[in-house]
Structures are given as structure tokens and as C-alpha cells.
Amino acid sequence: MPAFANDGIAAVGLGGLILAKTDDIAMKKEVLNVGWQQISIDYEFLNESSSDKEETITFPLPEYPVFDPYNLSYFGQPDAFSIAVDGQSVPYKTIVQVFEPGRAGKRFNITKELEDLGLSKEQMLDPNLLIQNRSKKAKAQIKALVDKGYLELDAQECQANWTVEVNYQWKQVFPAGRVLHVHHQYRPFSSAYLGFNDRKQLKDVNFCQDKSFTDSWERKLKQAEEAKTSVEGTYVSYILKTGNTWKNGIEDFTLNLRKGSSQEMVTLCFPSDFTRIDDKTLQTHITNFHPTNDLNVYFANIKADDFDSSFHGTIPKIKY
Secondary structure, three states, X not given: OOOEOOOOOOOOOEOOOEOOOOOOEEEEEEXXXXXXXXXXXXXXXXXXXXXXXXXXXXXXXXOEEOOOHHHEOOOOEOOOOEEEXXXXXXXXXXXXXXXEOOOOOOOEEOHHHHHHOOOOHHHHHOOXXXXXXXXXXXXXXXXXXXXXXXXXXXXXXXXXXXEEEEEEEEEEEEOEOOEEEEEEEEOXXXXXXXXXXXXXXXXXXXXXXXXXXXXXXXXXXXXXXXXXXXXXXXXXXXXXXXXXXXXXXXXXXXXXXXXXXXXXXXXXXXXXXXXXXXXXXXXXXXXXXXXXXXXXEEEEEEOHHHOOHHHOOEOOOOOO
């Protein structure tokens, strides 16, 4: 279960379009821009076979419990989510899977059970839509869910005991010999900040911070403590290894780290060096890149005032 919003949590990794392993479609280029307030990606794909290919592309969202999503550190769909191919919005469909946690660490897929009871995808993602329905059908469905142990109902509240996993999927035609441009962006699920002089996240996750970063950050933390103010840090996780599902991995890869201000500090583990492009941008470039690890980037000395409700996420959009 994710922690509640006033706790420090691990950042939730998103990113990376998923395709079944292919020997036809090459990722010729990826430009990945990572900041703690926005991630954007530009891809160039090329079908290197002699005929057009249609493939199923998947973008997965993190699993989350539905009982009270607005009090969670993250849930559902990140804010400002969009995908476009050659400048046109992608008509993706929403795949919803529902799980009951069960016992001894096991979970059980109960999607078909809920479908057989007549629950819509919208009700699976937001049980309040069912609970607030006063029809005879809804009352019968609620009773069945309570009998199965999937709902807990009392005079004051109702709690759904399941989690949901959402994938956005679409069929994509890759014309033979033509480059396809894909643009994708969203506000990432950063880790929740602790609210006062955060040291914990740097101890919990290895960000390969060097002595210069550590000394500077510790100095800022101590100054804030003496002044009885706070400085915050957060980290962003991005699923990078999905690049290996494309032919030849990522042939031309650029990573830009985007700071919100020149005063922010950044550290991460990565297999190549970065060049300072300007006072807010660090850049690295790799050819024939086969990622062996996903990306974890720590941003320190950020402005806490920039956190708002869109940090948490929104209930996923249902598209058929």
C-alpha cells in the first residue's frame, strides 16, 4: 500500500512505452526531459522491415488502492497526461484490472467477478459512483460485494478492499521505411517530501551523490535548522529499461535534467557524464544505449510552495 501524503514515500516509476520484443521496429532517437514537476519525451521510431507493421503499444500506470485515493501520495493517472503521434492525439483505450489483496502476500484478479456483477469500469475505479447510486440494482450489487468481503459497509462509511491496475493501450501502424514521431508528457509522481529538512530519502536510495553535493546539501539543511525554516528534496523515478524492447535498444539517447531554478541541486546514478547547457539544464548523450537500470533522480533545495493537489494524480480516464 502506498503511504499517506504526509509521509515520505518512494517515487513511483512511470514512463517508457512498452512493445513486445521486436526485430522490425527501431527506436532511432529518444530525448528525455526530466524535472520534478514535468517529464516529457520525444521519440523517433522506424519500421526497418519491407512492409507496414501494426503493433500494440502499452503505457502502464501504477497499481493503487481505491478506498480513498485523494488521501494517497499518488493514485491513478498523473496530471497533464498526453500522448501524440505525428502531432495527433492517440486514441488509446483503457484496460482495467482489479485485484483483491488476499492473504500471505498473494493477490487475486477479481475483474471478471465485478464485471459479472454488472460494475462498470468507472465504478471499479471509483466505488463511490456505485455507493452513491440509490437504485435497486446498485443496492443488490453493494450487498453482493459486502458478502464477498470486497466492500466494508457501516452506518458512517464504505470502504472498497481492492486495488486497480490501469494500462493505456492502442494499435499503432508503423509504415515501412518512414520515421514516426511520438511525443509524451505528464507531471510525474515524485516522492512525497517530508516537510522539514529531508535527509531520509538520500539514505534510503542510492543516488551516487558525491562529496560536493553531500557537503552543500548538509550545509543548507543545517542553515535551515538554525533558522527554524525548511528546505526540501524529492526524487523522480522513470522506467527506462523498456527501451530494450525495441530493436537495437535506444540508438540515440539524450537525457536533459531540468531544474526548476538555478538554486536547485540534482544527483543521480547514470553511466555517462553530464554537460551544463545552462543554469537550469544538465545534458548527457549516449549512442546505442541498452539501459540496465531505471532512472532515479534526486532534486534538492526545491520550493515546497510548488507542491499542489495535482501532485497526487487523478482518477484514470476511461476510453473504450
